[in-house]
Structures are given as structure tokens and as C-alpha cells.
Amino acid sequence: MTSLLPKLLKIILVPFCFLLFCSTSFAQDLLQKSISIHVVNMPLHDVLAKMEQEGKFYFSYNSDIINGSQKVTIDKQQQSIENILNELLGDQYKYQVMDNHIIIKTAISQGIIVTGRLVEAESGLPIEFASIYEKSVLSGTMSDANGNFKLHIRQPLANYELVISKLSYEDTVLKVTKSFNGKAPITLKKTFYTLDSVDVVGIQNHWLASRLLSTKTKVNSVNLNSFFGKQPFQFSVLPGISSKSRLNSQIVNKFSFNLLGGYSAGVDGFEFGTVFNIVQKDMRYVQLSGLFNIVGRDMEGVQIAGVYNYVKREVKGVQVSGVFNAAHAAVTGVQASGFANWNEGDIRGIQFTGVLNKSNRVKGIQASGFANWNKKDMNGVQFAGVLNKNEQISGTQFAGFANYTSGNTEGAQIAGAVNYTRNKMQGSQIASLFNYARVIAGTQIGVVNIADSSEGLSIGFINIILKGKHSFNINTNEWQSLSASYKSGSDRLYNIFQIGGTLRANHKLLSIGYGFGNESRIGKKSALLNELIIHTVYAGNWNDQNILTRYQLMYQYKLRPKFKLYAGPAFSLLVFENKNTYSGFGRIQETNYPSFNLGNRVNCWLGWTVGVSIF
Template sequence: MNPKTVSRILFLFLLLATHLLSAQLLLNKNLSLQVSNQRMDNVLEILSNKGDFYFSYNSKIVNKDSLVSLSAQNKSLKEILSLLFNESYEFRESGNYIIIRKAPIRMTMVTERAVNEDRIYSVSGFVYNRETGSAISEASIYEKKLLAAALSNQNGYFKIRLKSSKAAVAELNVSKEFYMDTMVRIETRHDQQLTVTLMPLENTEENVTVSPLDYLIPDLIQALNLVQQKHYPLPVDTGTVERTGAGRFLLSSQQKIQSLNLRKFFTERPFQVSLTPGLSTHGRLSPQVVNNFSFNVLGGYTAGTHGFELGGLFNIDKKEVKYFQLAGLFNIDGGKFTGFQLAGINNTVLDSVRGFQVGGVNNLVKGKFTGFQLGGVYNHVTDSVKGFQLAGVGNFARKKVSGLQVAGVANFSNKEINGVQIAGVINYTKRLKGVQIGLINIVDSSDGYSIGLINVVLKGYHKLAVSSNEVTGFNLAFKTGNQKFYSILQAGMHTGNLNKAYAFGYGLGSEMPLNKKKNIAFNPELISQYLYLGSWNYLNLLNRAQLQLHVKINKFISVYGGPSYNVFVSDQWAGIAGYRYPVPKSGYGTHSYSNRVSGWWGWNAGINIF
């Protein structure tokens, strides 16, 4: 081998060895420190600069504001840190970092065993915080196969009874929110006592890194997670069945605590039977079990159902439910639902639904809904709907609706309707790509058709029209909707001592542009009006079909005019003094369809404003 190549390899090897050696000797590096009444965080900055390394620690375990006085000459970093901190701390090296953390409590597991020939043996003991040594209350101690569980009390004490098995060893699991799970192997068929310690989870947001910067600049402490360590994120509390109104009322505090502690543990069984939540064939771990068949005499609280669930009064499932779920009063599901769901009062699903949902009073879905939803009073979907919503009073969808909404009073879609809305009183959607039918229809923008007495398109077609025709000399109309389809509210009058007439009515119209500029258009319109000719005792109904040529003068004003055909239905046989009779006036060419119905050709002309 070339001597130069050998030299280079040896040089690189020496560099690597030197780096590795220095990385292992940070705590053994000799430093001198002279401080008096200095804040702890400033002292750590000084050490970081003197040794050219980083400190990393959790802000909850180090009091940065404490004042420190120390004189140390040519001592190792480990010795200096031991003088700054007491024996409850330990110091570890990781690359160019010194990690300060609480030393684990040295607790030996004391196990006292006594042979138990009965079918049931007991395991008792205490649960402690591994870092502080304090007792941990409300920790869950459970055996997964037997579905046995217990909670520790305020002193950390627990006792759990287990069935004897042929296996020589069983696994006892201990879980607590904000702590790492622990598993202990125990000897079966023996009464025994244990001491269990749990390690708290580390909140990485509270980590502090001290950088080797100029220590004369105060408080240069950066809350940055620069050390590549294995962290365990703290659990995030999300919306669950336990947080619903029924969950808060029906579930005990112990059941809610158990649910928080065991959020990572779920298992499956073919069936379960419950009298009430907590009185189940699966015992205290029923909320952690997904069943194929679930029968709840009054009510049950399980992890989920993949098959059939029947509740005399209610069913509460933490996770997904599939296929069939029936309850006398209500169902609450924390996960997705797929299939057929029926409840006498309410169905609440905190995720999406795909299938057929029937609630005697209302249905609430927090995710997407796909299928058929029937509510006696109200349906509420906080995401999109794809399918059919039918309610006695109202339907609500926060996002897009693709399909049909039918309600006795109101429909509300906060995003878009791509289908049909039918309501007895009011429909609302932000964007319409279909049809609305209701007394009042309100949309922000429309590419569809609104059919009702009042149609409001906020970014649509709005015209105030002043016109005249052969029956009423002055007419005022408000036209609103979109260009393809708009509604007309119109009132008119004819003055004169001998020819008074008053009219009011409703109509529909459309604007059909004839050129690219859209300043010339045809407007076909149908209007039905009641004519008041001196008495309300008679029916006088004037129906007009108008074809108007519409010419836009500028952005706000246009003129129009054109022919009309009129059909007049009247049972008034004689005129009343001061009011017009006949309609139209004498000498106007008409033709008769019957003794009550006549027709004629007429005209209409006017001005549009806006």
C-alpha cells in the first residue's frame, strides 16, 4: 500500500479516536468556577462557555432563579455539578451535550409470595413515581387475558384478584396518564405483594438548552430541542364519549380515569352482556373490549362493536361500531359508524357515518355523513353530507351537501348544496348548485334555482323595476335570484276617480343574453296578480306571460318593453263605483274562454334600477 495512503488512514483514525475520546470525557474535564450569588441559569451558561459544550434539562426540574455561590478550582465538571445539585440529580453525556435529569428512585421490588390453592389469588402492593418516590393514585393495574383490573388509592395501594391458570407466569400491566406503561411478571397461584415504580413522560416543550455563547450576555437560554433523544409525547385529550353530556352523567369517575389510563390498550371478544356500565361480563375492562355481539339490558359501555349491539336504554361505544346498533333511548359512538343505527331519541357519532341513521328526536354526527339520515326533529352534521337528510324541523350541515335536504321548517348548509333543499319556511346555503324550494331561500352565490316567495342571492341578480301596462299604470317590482332564474314581487295601481285598481302578486323570470356584452337580452316572465276592484268578496286573478326586450343603458339602469298575454279569472259580475270595470277597459280586444275566464294581448314597458 502506498505510504501516503497509509498515513492518511492513520491520521483519520487518530482524528476519529480523539473525537470519540473527547465526547466520552466531558464530565471528566477539569474546570474552575468562581461565582457569588449568581442565578443558576447564568452559572450553567458560564460552565457551557468554559467547556464549549451544551446543557440540556427540563425546566420543571431545575430552579433557574435560585442563587448560587461556589468556588471550585481545577475540578472535574462532574464534581462541580454535584456541588451545584444534590444527589437526586444525575448527569449524562450525549455527543457534545450534558443532560441534567432527576435520578430515578432506587426502589427494589419487594415480593412476598404465599401459595394459594384456591381458584382465586390476589396481588397487592403500591405504585410510586420513579423520580420523586411519591405515591401514584388512580393508576390502572390490569391483566389483559383475564380482563381483571383495579385502581390504586390515594396512598398508591392496590389489590387485584385473579383467577388461577395453568400458566406459571402471568403479566400484570400498570398504566397511568402522563406516565410510561410498566409490565410486571408475577407467579400464578400465589398471593403476593409488589412495589411498582412508574417513570413520568417527558414534556419536550419544557426542555431547555444552554448554548456555549458569550456568558456576559444575560439569559441566553434557548428553549430549543437540539438534543437527539427519545421523547415520549404527552397524551392529547380529545373529544371522547366520556366528555359528552350523557357520558358525564352515566359514567363514574373511576371509569373515566380508567379510560384515560388505558387509551392504548384494546382487545377483542366474541360477545358481552351488561346490566349497566361497569356491571358486565368483562368487568371493569369492558370499555377496552371490542365485541362481535353486545347486549346491554339497561345500558352498556364498551370499546366498540363489529356485528350487532342492542341496548334496552342506551349504548356507549368508545371506538368504531359496525353493521347494527339499536337502542331504546340513545347511542353514543366515539369512532366511525357503518351500517344501520336506530335510537328512540338520539344518535351521537363523534366520527363519520356511512349507512342508515334514524333518531326519534335528533342525530348528531361530528364527521362526514354518507347515506340516509332521518331525525324526528333535527339532524346535525359538522362535516359534509352525501345522501339524504330528512327532519321534522331542521337539518344542518357545516360543509358541502351532495344530495337532498328536506325539513319541515329549515335547512342550513354552510358551504355548498349540490342537489336539492326543500323546507317549509327557509333554506340557506353559501353556494347553490342545484334547487332550493321554500318560502324563503337565501344563498351567497348561485349557479342553480331558488323557488320561493322570497329568494335572496347576495352575490346575484337584484333589480328594482318601475313599469306600466294596459291594466295598471304604475307598477313597482323587486326581482331577485340569479340571471338564469329569479323571483318577482310586484305591486301596482291605477289611479283616477272612476278607474281605480290595485294589484299585488308574485312571478318568476329569466334573463337570456343576446350578445357577448350581455347588454341586450330577452326576459321571459310569468306573473300572477290579485286585482282589487272595490271588494274582497270577489276573485279577480290576473295571470300574465311577458316577453321583454331588455337593453342595458349603463351599469345601474336598463330599459325594457314587450308584449304580454293575459288570462283573467274573475267572478265579479258588476262594477263598483270608482273602480275599473271591466278589465281591460271597454273597447280592448278580448276573447272569452268561459263566462269567468277571458284573455287578451297586452303590453308592458319599464325601467330597471341596479
């Protein structure tokens, strides 16, 4: 067994050492490879690209450490790549070969720790809560109550440029090298100007975000309100504890992962937070959180939260939350929540919620388990379990209980109980109980229909047109001596409520009737009346059913504006239970007018009606 070990090691180590030697030799060979280059006043990144083409290899480098736009002139014939790079870049860089790539790195082996003290130029007093950052590597810190600060920049650079910002002070730029000692105080000059409160406060004024952001984070955002950077990635535990440290509120990230919650200037890709996400400005594409998302400006894409989504301005895309969505400007797309959607702007798309949708105006669909409420117009379709409320509507409203429009309605209102339009209704109102419109220019169908004036049709048990037809009528006919009726509605269709009877000895009869009528004008003072009335007749015993259906066609003549006479033929159909006669009462089925029977309990005859209409 022991004799096999040296052999195995020899078998493994010899090929490994050979490969290592080949790799090292290839690396050295690539840097020592000879090429020719001749350029005049060409940007550095174009020169490097030309060297790649000439030598058939590739460069890899961070654009932050090389000024690619710098113009250079060089003329080298059959020189090594390493010599040419030293000529172009100087001695501040080192090179590493990996496969067919030359990686350019800075020769500085470590970063820098910058310390200092900030004071007012005028008074010499310390300046607290000032923001200090190196903008090329996005490292930052803040001064303490005594004006002291300590900034550790881990990235090695040849030179560092610190920017110091503080509200009400002029921005100060400080060139720093490794020889900087920070013993002399750094002075800042005061300045006075008016700030837009929205730019300064931003999302930090939101009731929930303000409780989650520290004072230093808020002040830092105010100090740096005009500075924003971009980074591909951010990792956060909480706001202020992140890979971007003090500058997280000023960074727009392509990808952001927040272990509990995070705060950034913006997202231009994907953001996930197990608890919450707070974005100071715009959010684009996808934002997911376990509890809530808060965005200070626009949201474009998809926003999903377990409880709450808030966007200060416009939403273009999809908002989904378990409880509540809010947007202060327009929503173009879809909002879906378990409890409520609340918008100060317009909706162009679809709103779904379990309880309440509230918007400025809607062009699309609103669906709610309880209510939809729009301050202005609704163009589309509304579904609500209880209530729809709008200023104007052009479309269709469906509600389990009521639809309310404070202005005009063009379309349809369909409700389980009540439809109410304060101005003009052009379309259809359908409710099981009550419809109201100031002007009806369509159709009302319900138990009770009321309108101030009518250009359409009201169909219901009670139709009242306040500026329409109202008349009290007294008439007589072949089967009862006297009856009185009230007619209400419009000339197109009116209701008739009638009571009458016969009081002659041994021929008494009492009746209650309800019906519909139509008045068609045939002259300046003349009209034809078509009326259908159903009577319940009492002939001595309420247990005996006597139902009389009567159609009458009458000619009406107006003697005075409030006084009219009418008369005409009538056809009656009586359904009776038996032919019993009770003391003092007559039998309605007996008549001297032309009649015929339809079985044993149906009698039909021709008759007449004469009456007068008052007011």
C-alpha cells in the first residue's frame, strides 16, 4: 500500500505541474507578444480595442479606473503588449492573464481611510449631519455632532474626489490622495435659496416610510437631493444597513434584494423584499414584497405586496396587494386588492377589489365586492356588491343595492334596489324598487319610478313625473254607477289607481283597480285614450274571487286646460269563483249588454265608459 502512494502522487502531480507551467508560460507569452500600433489623438478605449484586434486577444477592466475618453498618440513597431501598455497607462496599473484575456488592474494594493472635521467658514462652529461621499465608487458617510467624519473607501484608486454636501451650505469638492492627513478643519460656506418641498421631502413624508427611515437617512437624502448614481446590485438588511451604506437612498439599482427591507433611489429591473421595499423615485419592471411597497414617483411594470402598495404618482402596469393599493396619479393597467384600491387620478384599465374602489375618473372596468366611488366620470362598466357612485357615467353600472350619479348617465343603471341620477338619464334604469332621474330620456323599469320631466318611458307600479301627467277622474260605466281614479305619469304611459262601486239596494258592489294608459293626441284639443285596468270586485264575500280585466278605448276632448270629457266603448273579461248571491249585493256576471262565456267561470261582454278629467 505504501509503495503505491509515491506512484499515485507522481501520476497526479506531474500532469498538474505541466499544466501549471504551460499556463504560466502562455500568460508570459501573451504579455510578451509583439504587435505594432500607430494612432494619433485617438480615445484610449479605441486604442485598446485596436490592440485587441491586432493581437487577437481581449482586455478586461473597470471603466471607473481607466479614463477611456482620454485622447492618446502612440507609435510602436513590433513591441511587446506589456511595453505598449506601460507606455499608454504608466506604472499605476498591473496586468493579469487569464486564458485569452488580459485583465487590467490598478497597482494600488488597498483603499484609503479619510478622516476630517467640518466647520462653518463664518463662525467656526462644527457642522453635523453633512454628507461626505466619493462619487466614482459610491462610498459615503455623515459627520457627527462635533463635525467629525471617517470614510473608509475600500476600492483602490490613484486619486480620490470627495464631495461634501449639506442643506443650506455650498457643495465642496475635496481632492484627496494617500498623503491627506485631515488635521486642518474643512470649512463650508453658508448659502440661502428656496427649495421645492416635494424634492426635499419626497417619499420620506409618507406616513409609513417616515417611521422606517432613520433621521440620518432622511437628512442624507435631503443633502444629496440632486445627486443620483446607478449600480447593478444592492443588498440590504434594513434601510441604512446595505451594500451601499449611506448612499443607498441615492442609488438606482438594476437588482435589489432586501433581507427585511430596503431603501433606494430607484429600481430599473427587479426588487424583492421579504418584508418591505421603499423607493424614493421611479420603480420599473418588477417589485415584490411580503408586506408593502412604497414608491415616491412612478411605477411601471408589476408591483405585488402581501398587504399594501403605494405609488405617489402614476402606475403603468399591474398592482396586486392582499389589502390595499394607493396611487396619487393615473393608473394605466390593472389594480387588484383584497380590500381597497384608492387613486387620486384616473383609471384606464381594470380595478378589482373585495370592498372599495375609489378614483378620480375611470375608463375601463371597476369591480368591487362592496362599492365603487369616482369623483368625476366613469366610461365603461362598474360592478359592485352594494354601491356605485359617480359624477358622470357613460357605460353600464351594476350594483347589488344602489347606483348613484350626481351628474348625467348615458348608458344603463342596473341595481338590486335603487338607481339615482341627479340630472339627465339617457339610457335605461332598472331596479327592483326605485328609480329616480331629474330628466328621463330613456326607460325606467322598477316598482316606483320618479322623474322631474320625461322624454322617455317609465314602467312600474307607480310612475311619477313631477312635471308630467297628474289628473283626478270621475266616471261611470255599465257595471258600476260611480268610480274615481288618479292618473300619474306621462302621455306615453301613465298609471291608473281606481276605486268605485254601485250603491243601489240589493245590487251593491265595491271595486279597487290598477292599470296602465296611453294618451295619443289627434288634434289640438282631442286625444285617444287606451287604458287597461284590472279590478278586484267585492260582492258580499271576500273569499269569492272576482277579477275583472277591462280594456277601454275613449275619445277625449279638452274644454278647458284643466277640464276634459271622455267617453268610449269597453271590453270586459270577468273571472269569478262561483255564482253565489249575498244579501244586499248584486252579481257582476249578470249584464244586459252583448256577452259570451269562456267556460263556466269566465264571462266576457261589451260595455261603455263616460267620464270627466279634472286638473
